[in-house]
Amino acid sequence: MLNTLHPWLQQDWERLHGYVLQQRIPQALLISGNAGLGKLALAKQFAYALLCSNPQQAGFSCGECQSCLLLKADTHPDYILIKPAESKKTIAVEQIRSLITQLSLKPQFENYRVVIINPADSLTNNSANAFLKCLEEPNERTVIILITDRPGKLPATIVSRCQKISINKPDKAIVISWLQQQAVNADPEILFSLAQGAPLQAQAFAKNDHVKLRNDCFKSWLAVAKQQTHPVLIAEEWQKLPEGPLLFWITSWVVDLIKCAYDKATDLYNPDLIKPLQELTQQLNLKKLYKLYDLLLLNRQLLDTQINKQLMFEDILIQWQELNRGTHHG
Numbered sequence: 001m002l003n004t005l006h007p008w009l010q011q012d013w014e015r016l017h018g019y020v021l022q023q024r025i026p027q028a029l030l031i032s033g034n035a036g037l038g039k040l041a042l043a044k045q046f047a048y049a050l051l052c053s054n055p056q057q058a059g060f061s062c063g064e065c066q067s068c069l070l071l072k073a074d075t076h077p078d079y080i081l082i083k084p085a086e087s088k089k090t091i092a093v094e095q096i097r098s099l100i101t102q103l104s105l106k107p108q109f110e111n112y113r114v115v116i117i118n119p120a121d122s123l124t125n126n127s128a129n130a131f132l133k134c135l136e137e138p139n140e141r142t143v144i145i146l147i148t149d150r151p152g153k154l155p156a157t158i159v160s161r162c163q164k165i166s167i168n169k170p171d172k173a174i175v176i177s178w179l180q181q182q183a184v185n186a187d188p189e190i191l192f193s194l195a196q197g198a199p200l201q202a203q204a205f206a207k208n209d210h211v212k213l214r215n216d217c218f219k220s221w222l223a224v225a226k227q228q229t230h231p232v233l234i235a236e237e238w239q240k241l242p243e244g245p246l247l248f249w250i251t252s253w254v255v256d257l258i259k260c261a262y263d264k265a266t267d268l269y270n271p272d273l274i275k276p277l278q279e280l281t282q283q284l285n286l287k288k289l290y291k292l293y294d295l296l297l298l299n300r301q302l303l304d305t306q307i308n309k310q311l312m313f314e315d316i317l318i319q320w321q322e323l324n325r326g327t328h329h330g
Contacts, residue, residue, distance in 0.1 A: 008170030016046045017059035026163035027138040032151040033167030036201025043145045047114040078113035093126040103139045113142045120146035121153035135161040169197040186211045225324040231317030239309040251296045
C-alpha cells in the first residue's frame with residue numbers, strides 16, 4: 001500500500017494529516033504543482049487514508065482492513081478516479097454526469113467517499129460547468145481532490161471553492177540524494193537539471209535514456225550551426241520526437257548560450273555541455289539570439305494547438321543556422 005512517502009512531500013502530508021486530526025477535512029481540495037512532483041501519489045495516499053478503517057499513527061492507511069484490500073484490488077466502491085478516456089485529451093461531460101449520478105447515492109462504507117480528478121485542467125467548458133454542481137451542493141462524506149500542473153487553466157469558479165495545496169519544487173540536495181538511492185543510470189545532477197527539479201520526471205528520464213536522446217539532438221543542433229547538415233533534414237527527424245522535452249532542451253541551450261555570452265556560466269541547465277556552448281558563443285549575435293529565444297517561447301505556448309511540428313522545427317533550425325553564419329554576413 002502507499003505507506004512510503006516521497007521525502008520532499010513530508011510537509012504536504014503533514015498538512016493533509018492535520019485536516020484529519022482537526023476533523024476539518026475539506027470537501028474539495030486542489031493539489032497543484034509542476035509535473036513529476038508526485039501529486040497523484042499524494043492524493044491517493046490521502047484518499048486511502050480517508051477510506052481506511054484503521055489508519056496508522058502517521059495517518060497512513062493500514063493496508064489490511066477490508067477497505068484497503070478493496071483498494072488494492074481496485075474495486076473500492078467509494079474510490080472514484082476520473083481522467084480522460086483512453087486516447088482522449090479531455091474529460092467528457094458524460095463522465096461528469098455519470099459522476100453526479102454516483103454521488104447522489106450515499107457512500108457504501110462508513111467512512112468517506114473520495115473522488116480524484118486528474119488532470120483537472122482537462123475538464124472541457126461543459127464538463128467544468130456540470131462539475132461545478134458537485135462543488136456547490138456537496139454530498140455527504142464526500143471529498144473531491146483535483147490535481148493539476150496548470151492551475152491557471154481552471155475556471156476561477158472551481159478554484160475558489162477548493163482548499164489549496166501547492167507543491168513546491170523540492171530542495172536540490174533532497175532530489176539528488178533520492179535519485180542516488182534509486183540507483184539511476186545517469187548523472188543525477190544532469191537529470192535534476194533536465195527535469196527542472198522534478199524528481200519523478202528525472203527518474204523517468206533515467207529509465208528512458210533521455211540524456212542520450214538529448215545528447216544526440218545536441219549533436220544535430222551543433223551540425224546545423226556548423227552548416228554541416230540542412231535544417232529541413234533535422235526538422236524531419238525531430239518531428240518524430242516528443243516535442244515538449246525537445247523544445248525545452250533547445251530553449252535551455254539558448255538560455256545557456258546567453259549566460260555564457262555574459263560570462264555567467266555558473267548556473268547552467270546543461271553543465272555537461274559547457275565546452276561546446278562556450279565555443280558557439282564566440283561568434284553569435286546576441287540580439288538575434290534573443291529573437292530565437294522569443295520564437296521558442298512562442299512555440300512552447302502553441303504546443304497544445306494544432307501546430308505543424310515539422311514546420312515549427314524548420315523555422316527554429318533555419319533561424320539558428322542563420323545565426324551561426326558568422327557576423328560578417330550581416
